[in-house]
Amino acid sequence: MSTLERVVHKEFEGMKIREFLKFHMGLSSRLIRGASIDKRIFVNDVAVKMNYVLKDNDKIVINLAKKESQNIEPEKIDLDIVYEDKDIIVINKRPNMVVHPTKRYQSGTLANGLLYYFKETGQDCIVRLVSRLDMDTSGLIIVAKNQYAHMELSKEMQENNVExxxxxxxxxxxxxxxxxxxxxxxxxxxxxxxxxxxxxxxxxxxxxxxxxxxxxxxxxxxxxxxxxxxxxxxxxxxxxxxxxxxxxxxxxxxxxxxxxxxxxxxYGLDFKSPRTKEELSLRANLPEDIxxxxxxxx
The missing domain is CATH 3.30.2350.10 (Pseudouridine synthase)
Known part of the structure; x- marks a missing residue:
């Protein structure tokens, strides 16, 4: 199970958990609202409401997994996985492949292949594209596995922090x-x-x-x-x-x-892991046609 965890320090005692999640953990209002409705926010192993008042040494756990589906047919496609962890997967997309289904291309897309891969590996994920490439451009594409990772990396992309x-x-x-x-x-x-x-x-x-x-x-x-x-x-x-x-x-x-x-x-992506903030430097070899x-x- 993919989770975010924090232990509350004394300086935050008396603060409502909603404010703590938003201003000190940087979570979006949408993520907080959805996790709260689904009862996926816990303090000391008990699901809490967003008006809960924090105490020193409280242990906050947010379950990032949520039931979601996409109207995309899983399809067995060979994928060149360059990097994967519990939050993201980075694929070296081959040439002449569409990233996401369109009216013209309903199958054979990267998203079709990823949904099949997630299903086969027991990962309850949908395809959240952080980056895209034209059909005829090959190379690295970042896909987030949960709402938190997508939120963090989308913000990094907007601020030009992804090289x-x-x-x-x-x-x-x-x-x-x-x-x-x-x-x-x-x-x-x-x-x-x-x-x-x-x-x-x-x-x-x-x-x-x-x-x-x-x-x-x-x-x-x-x-x-x-x-x-x-x-x-x-x-x-x-x-x-x-x-x-x-x-x-x-x-x-x-x-x-x-x-x-x-x-x-x-061929190259440099960015910080959404969870650990570790610097990732990923490279993909030139495809055969080039x-x-x-x-x-x-």
Whole structure:
């Protein structure tokens, strides 16, 4: 059973448990309300109401497990699990996989595979996505196993405390071997379009880049995101005049000689564990199709 536990120090004696949970444990009002209704908040092994007044040395235990379901069919899919603990699981998503079911893709998604994995391993979890990737972008995705972990990591994402590193293979050689792209990204108001453009009406978007390998007529570029806009790396690299190989949306329409997707891989994540606050530094190897592209371009 996944729980949060605290022992009350004398300085908090006389405080109502609701205030303690919110202001000293940092829990959201939604989490507190739901756990209270389900009688999952205990003091000294007894379920309590939120007007309970704390005493010195009280032991608070919050059961994070709750009965939940998703309208997603579990499906046996091979998953590349890079890291897992009782709060999170990090998957190295393969190329050409949708993260969550849509009208067009009802099966074969990462969420289908995760629900099957949770069921097979006896974990009563639903899929709470902390991060996402485009269908054709491979790499690391964080999934929370409970409401607390999702709340903590979503807050870290909003405050840009999760370091996201990507590798991209681009056409040509960049003029500068490293730098920062600070250009606003805007979604045109055109029905049905998913394409983004550089436009002063857009949101400020910042990508730090560094060339890590020069090939014959291509560069391997590491990108560190400071903001997380849709298609940010693809739009920014196109703006420099160096679109990503295989990116027919932002590059060349017939650019599929070597790659059937954009050569973009989310290879690195650095963040703190939501529970222990331990620094996690996770890495994922390049997928086979990008490795083959690099061989062809050398």
């Amino acid at each position: 996201k590193r990507y590798l991209a293979v681009v056409h040509g050689h960049l003029e500068n071997s490293e730098g920062t792209i600070d250009l606003p990204i805007y979604r045109p108001e055109e029905e049905g379009t998913i394409r983004r453009v550089i436009d002063e009406r857009g949101q400020r978007s910042i990508t730090h880049y560094k060339v890590v390998e020069r090939l014959k007529d291509a560069d391997v570029v590491e990108c560190l995101l400071e903001t997380g806009r849709t298609h940010q790396i693809r739009v920014h690299l196109k703006a420099l005049g160096h679109p990503i190989y295989g990116d027919t949306l932002y590059g060349y329409e017939d650019d599929n000689k070597y790659m059937k997707r954009q050569a973009l891989h989310a 490795q083959e592209l690099l061989k062809a371009l050398k």
